[in-house]
Amino acid sequence: MTDKTTGSPWTLAHRAARMNPSIIREILKVTEQPGVLSMAGGLPSPDTFPIEAMREASAKVLTDSPREALQYAASEGYGPLREWVAATLNAQGQQVTPDRVLITTGSQQALDLIAKVLVDAGAPVAVETPTYLGALQAFAPFEPLFTSVASDDQGPIPDAIRALPHDAPGTRFLYVLPNFQNPTGRVMGEARRQAVVAAAQAARVPLVEDNPYGDLWFDQAPAAPLAARWPEGTVYMGSFSKVLAPGLRLGYVVSPAALTPKLLQAKQAADLHTPSFNQRMVFEVIRNGFLDQHIPTIRARYKTQRDTMAQALTEHMPAGTEWAAPQGGMFFWLRLPAGCNAMALLPKAVAAGVAFVPGEPFYAHAPDTRTMRLSFVTLTPDEIRYAVATLGGVLKKHLFEDLAQETP
């Protein structure tokens, strides 16, 4: 691929062809215009950031242990934070030892490290339908062959997991987000969890379980994680981005002993270690049970917003629009009436002052172009009502005027 014409001396790696500008990023650029009420983002509400606690923790760390916080540190992560993670996960039903916890620079990095350690070019990697776009982006440079596992309102369908190819080259893993999935908001019930794990074990397809939203339940905590049911066959990922703040880039990955050394070596090669200052600061914030008080305030806030959006959708969406109110997390997932295309609708919505993310980019294959994702966490209830009413109006006009005119 050396360009002989311009004389560029660079040759790109083959995998670079699998790196592409994020469609969502491009969409967000369009939607980030003054005056647009955006339901497009994937950001937590900054109103939930515990700023005062962060300020105190940061000052304390830079007073009590500045030299350690500012120096190079172990690639595994800060010991007390790893212990905290293990203890917290064990209280939720896992059996984790701190030596299997690796602190990562956001859970996005865990996706990168997992793919680096497990994915060869051409090897099958299974994902939900639809799935988290950032995972597709993290895995893609390692050139997997994506398999989209048929999924319903609880996630992947067990029979579809059983049908995955598990002989050579073998599906390297199934990536699942059981709690309030991004983008669909769906949650996997207890029976489905049991069936998914049984199917994965039968198919000898290990699991990569991503859980950034699990703490953000509204009425009822989700069932025990898949990792608690098949620890040696599951890599589990968590994050502080949704319960504290994403700008610190702090996540973790818990792996079976068979994988821990390789993930650690990949981590060391990738960035030596996650900033020691950030790890100590977050540990200082959470060490004395802060999250037990803090997370319920996020739940209450997001639940109110969820309720507001649910009611507004019922009031304003035209017949034929489908959705289910999420039981936690940050997103509604809508399916528009037949004939609609969410991507085509977007410019009209932005022109009217509201934005959403079309569902298309979240599919590894065969996107359902009628889908869209709406975040309910960064707008106030009044803004949500106004934004949904506006979107409903745009959609009705699209359906009953624009599409009608196009029909001969």
Add this chain to the structure above:
Amino acid sequence: MTDKTTGSPWTLAHRAARMNPSIIREILKVTEQPGVLSMAGGLPSPDTFPIEAMREASAKVLTDSPREALQYAASEGYGPLREWVAATLNAQGQQVTPDRVLITTGSQQALDLIAKVLVDAGAPVAVETPTYLGALQAFAPFEPLFTSVASDDQGPIPDAIRALPHDAPGTRFLYVLPNFQNPTGRVMGEARRQAVVAAAQAARVPLVEDNPYGDLWFDQAPAAPLAARWPEGTVYMGSFSKVLAPGLRLGYVVSPAALTPKLLQAKQAADLHTPSFNQRMVFEVIRNGFLDQHIPTIRARYKTQRDTMAQALTEHMPAGTEWAAPQGGMFFWLRLPAGCNAMALLPKAVAAGVAFVPGEPFYAHAPDTRTMRLSFVTLTPDEIRYAVATLGGVLKKHLFEDLAQETP
């Protein structure tokens, strides 16, 4: 590689065989014993960390812009910091626009991203002899074929660059560390820089220039970077680790326009973005010329330590030991007398209460087993004198007693 015996469902990627425990890490474990004076580390002195400035900056960021500092942010990095980097590099002779500056999670991450974008399995990648071990570790998982370019006390020899294979598959790049290289401490003079760039251009081998130590000169600033001489053929990397603090994990990579989008996409997939809080905090520290006052204090401190170690080596090393006093940076590079093996000497040194890093791991091929790296920046002058005297004693005993006994 699925283990049918134990029933593990995991299959490692082929590249995982190229990930290994860091030898240095293992060595450091041995050397980090109570009472051992270590010249083995690659850490800057924590006495140089501007703790008070960090504390003020952190408080200011969390007061003035907490929501931005704690929220998700752009993958490219914080705009004002990118502008600062461009302006600073331009003052040193480069011509950089902020849009080509990508902020990374330490410059280690830049090595990972560069390899991800440029290295195919089996493609040649050229390195100095010896070279920075962390670069070998970052590149190795992408399965390059390393070529060790013959090097002397100024770095790679131009004729050896000219001899690199540049037809298909072609050398993807030559990785060079022109200023006070880790591990050798050597610096490339003006004439050599010109010759290296001319040879690289003739061979159509682009350059990856790593510059973590360039500001740490003692008497004279190093000549203009290679990137200033061949901007379209050089990727340039810098870091805040040695002039501020490594624990914040803040580095940057400046790339020719042909590579910038791919590096950005790789960055986004790797960890979304470098912590916004850290970027804003560092920018707050440096925005008003802080480094102009701060860096000279580091230079003065390290120069005194360099002088102390140079004198101690002259006093205590046996005849036949070779070294050159470094003109900047953090390391002396020693070559022991014939018959010595630095790795074999290490346990004896540790038993006597001093530690160093053997040179072996820094070679991609054919290590010179007589070499060792000594850091002079984390010990006090008194400790340096004592440590070098002790090392000299161990070496003399090794040479004149142990080795003599082994000789029949």
